[in-house]
Amino acid sequence: xxxxxxxxxxxxxxxxxxxxxxxxxxxxxxxxxxxxxxxxxxxxxxxxxxxxxxxxxxxxxxxxxxxxxxxxxxxxxxxxxxxxxxxxxxxxxxxxxxxxxxxxxxxxxxxxxxxxxxxxxxxxxxxxxxxxxxxxxxxxxxxxxxxxxxxxxxxxxxxxxxxxxxxxxxxxxxxxxxxxxxxxxxxxxxxxxxxxxxxxxxxxxxxxxxxxxxxxxxxxxxxxxxxxxxxxxxxxxxxxxxxxxxxxxxxxxx
Amino acid sequence: xxxxxxxxxxxxxxxxxxxxxxxxxxxxxxxxxxxxxxxxxxxxxxxxxxxxxxxxxxxxxxxxxxxxxxxxxxxxxxxxxxxxxxxxxxxxxxxxxxxxxxxxxxxxxxxxxxxxxxxxxxxxxxxxxxxxxxxxxxxxxxxxxxxxxxxxxxxxxxxxxxxxxxxxxxxxxxxxxxxxxxxxxxxxxxxxxxxxxxxxxxxxxxxxxxxxxxxxxxxxxxxxxxxxxxxxxxxxxxxxxxxxxxxxxxxxxx
Numbered sequence: 404x405x406x407x408x409x410x411x412x413x414x415x416x417x418x419x420x421x422x423x424x425x426x427x428x429x430x431x432x433x434x435x436x437x438x439x440x441x442x443x444x445x446x447x448x449x450x451x452x453x454x455x456x457x458x459x460x461x462x463x464x465x466x467x468x469x470x471x472x473x474x475x476x477x478x479x480x481x482x483x484x485x486x487x488x489x490x491x492x493x494x495x496x497x498x499x500x501x502x503x504x505x506x507x508x509x510x511x512x513x514x515x516x517x518x519x520x521x522x523x524x525x526x527x528x529x530x531x532x533x534x535x536x537x538x539x540x541x542x543x544x545x546x547x548x549x550x551x552x553x554x555x556x557x558x559x560x561x562x563x564x565x566x567x568x569x570x571x572x573x574x575x576x577x578x579x580x581x582x583x584x585x586x587x588x589x590x591x592x593x594x595x596x597x598x599x600x601x602x603x604x605x606x607x608x609x610x611x612x613x614x615x616x617x618x619x620x621x622x623x624x625x626x627x628x629x630x631x632x633x634x635x636x637x638x639x640x641x642x643x644x645x646x647x648x649x650x651x652x653x654x655x656x657x
Numbered sequence: 658x659x660x661x662x663x664x665x666x667x668x669x670x671x672x673x674x675x676x677x678x679x680x681x682x683x684x685x686x687x688x689x690x691x692x693x694x695x696x697x698x699x700x701x702x703x704x705x706x707x708x709x710x711x712x713x714x715x716x717x718x719x720x721x722x723x724x725x726x727x728x729x730x731x732x733x734x735x736x737x738x739x740x741x742x743x744x745x746x747x748x749x750x751x752x753x754x755x756x757x758x759x760x761x762x763x764x765x766x767x768x769x770x771x772x773x774x775x776x777x778x779x780x781x782x783x784x785x786x787x788x789x790x791x792x793x794x795x796x797x798x799x800x801x802x803x804x805x806x807x808x809x810x811x812x813x814x815x816x817x818x819x820x821x822x823x824x825x826x827x828x829x830x831x832x833x834x835x836x837x838x839x840x841x842x843x844x845x846x847x848x849x850x851x852x853x854x855x856x857x858x859x860x861x862x863x864x865x866x867x868x869x870x871x872x873x874x875x876x877x878x879x880x881x882x883x884x885x886x887x888x889x890x891x892x893x894x895x896x897x898x899x900x901x902x903x904x905x906x907x908x909x910x911x
Contacts, residue, residue, distance in 0.1 A: 421887070422887040422892065423883065423887060424883050424887070424895075424896050431685065431686075431897065432685075432849070432895040432896050432897040433895050434886065434887050434891070434892045434894070434896075480890070480892070481890045483890040483892055484892065485892035595686070622903070622904055625904060626904055626905070629677065629678050629904070632688065633675070633676040633677060633678070633688050636734070636735045636737040637688070638676065638688045638734065638737055638738065638739035640688070641678075641686040641687050642678050642686050642688075643685065643686040643900075644900070646897075646898070649876070649903060650876055650879060650880055650883070651880070
């Protein structure tokens with residue numbers, strides 16, 4: 404497929420917003436613009452972005468070319484390069500290669516977060532690849548072989564090879580055990596543990612009411628997770644909350 | 658000075674606690690044991706660890722040998738190596754070299770946070786050096802030449818050379834301007850911006866009352882700082898709160 408043809412490929416976009424700070428994982432606190440794609444092959448019980456997942460919201464999604472997306476990113480960021488966060492839904496099911504190449508040429512870097520259910524060669528062109536397999540509380544099942552293929556694709560593809568991390572949401576002890584197992588299976592990947600938000604926004608509501616969270620409950624779960632992790636002597640793990648949730652609740656666009 | 662003689666040197670300790678997570682800066686979320694030294698050459702208006710600064714608390718400080726300190730760190734961490742956080746007070750005024758060498762030999766790594774008012778050759782043996790010059794709201798004046806000497810000492814000393822970062826507490830616009838100037842003076846150092854806690858614990862009180870913070874005020878200042886930074890297009894900065902303050906207030910020992 405020629406470069407030109409790739410540029411014709413359309414990416415299904417739920418929202419593009421920022422700059423704000425990345426609220427999770429390895430780039431926490433770093434200014435970023437979010438490019439959120441629409442559509443997902445998973446349906447996690449506690450999904451906090453159903454508006455980018457459930458096809459009942461597809462009327463709100465837009466088909467955009469890589470050029471159009473980069474133009475919007477450049478507009479929002481005032482043309483000053485930063486790391487773009489590709490999120491979803493599952494952004495791995497969209498044709499992202501041209502966007503990454505175009506962005507790189509303009510000085511932008513890319514991180515992408517996916518559950519690791521689909522491996523793509525272009526993962527290797529990312530700066531950071533966050534693999535976020537879903538624990539038992541999600542109701543989903545992990546295909547560990549495909550997750551391994553994601554790591555291999557990122558390492559052996561045509562790009563410079565990204566930093567690859569595992570990020571696992573933990574709601575309870577079963578999730579914690581799952582995270583430990585994942586850490587053992589992928590011993591060479593840094594593990595980030597993140598307490599879950601048990602008060603995700605309802606898919607059908609917007610505004611102030613939908614933005615409300617159980618702050619005390621979220622902080623309580625974070626304290627438990629810190630305690631659980633250090634009590635185990637799991638000193639290579641990193642434990643971080645969803646910073647944006649603490650700052651802005653479930654509000655969208657920040 | 659021989660290695661043996663160095664081991665005789667005593668370090669003035671305010672507290673050793675953990676493991677808990679590092680709540681600030683480059684290692685945010687990473688399990689760590691804190692070794693907090695007693696005594697400081699600064700007296701910041703909003704100091705949140707006066708019990709380790711003001712000599713009226715010196716009766717609570719203990720003189721310990723590097724071996725004793727490492728023993729306590731190993732005890733707390735169950736002998737499982739981690740990154741030890743050397744903090745204060747100003748830990749740079751204590752003889753830390755032997756502790757770092759002994760710890761390294763046992764698999765432990767060290768990060769140290771200092772205002773950068775005193776440069777030491779042994780900075781080069783650290784894993785992470787956080788230079789935290791104090792902005793106008795602190796009431797202190799920065800000696801930029803000494804701060805430069807700290808960077809040079811860390812880079813040219815006998816060790817492997819640490820990651821060096823600038824971390825600047827920001828309470829207001831004047832502090833923000835100071836941070837920008839510091840960023841321009843040290844263009845090759847990553848800058849971390851941290852909203853200040855305007856409700857630090859009173860030095861003379863302990864327990865629940867002293868642990869209380871103005872959570873809404875702290876979150877408000879964090880949101881302002883994120884907005885201020887991205888509005889400027891300062892995309893190389895990282896903006897992070899004091900995570901431990903959000904989780905545990907001003908409580909000590911976590």
